[in-house]
Amino acid sequence: MDRYVSLAYDYPVLGVFWTTMWIFLWVLWFFLLFRIIGDVFRDDSMNGWTKTAWLVFVIVLPFLGAFVYILARGRGMGRRETEAVLARQQVMDDYIRETAATAAPAGPSPTDQLAKLSEIRARGHISDSEFQRAKEKILH
Known part of the structure; x- marks a missing residue:
């Protein structure tokens, strides 16, 4: 067994620190670019x-x-980033409002209309035949 065996203590802690620091700086550099x-x-x-x-x-x-x-241009980088984020947020808010407005019914639901019609009939303001005609209009 005269082969060289690499053990963990062959790489000192300071070497691990320096390697980690250089990798971190390398990633930071690419992020900046x-x-x-x-x-x-x-x-x-x-x-x-x-x-x-x-x-x-x-x-x-x-x-x-x-x-x-x-x-030369670092001061405006943050401002341009903020403007881009606000513009994306505004587009998203407009889309949500538009989608919510089209999803909501325009008037009272047929269930609400039928309930109101039932109340009117129960009070005696309309006859049964008028109730049936109005009910058919609502359901069709």
Whole structure:
């Protein structure tokens, strides 16, 4: 058994910490890049050439491009994100209101109309034949 056996203590705790930190920073970096690219596409104040220039800058020189973008346009990133969320919320609210309005019946239900008609007949304000004609109208 002269083969080398790798044990858990061959990788020190500080090495695990550094590896975890670098993975975290790597994921954070990609999150930042996607956030910047999303902001570039979301911004309606920029024309196509400006958007292309920012994208090329961020892709070709990622660190410099990302830091310059955040310095130059970072203040508006939060505002644009908030506006986009509010616009999506408004569209959803309008859709819910429209759907709820079409789902609700326009007038009283046939059950309510029949109950009211029964009360009128019970009070003697209409005859049985009038009750039957009105009932047929409601049910058809």
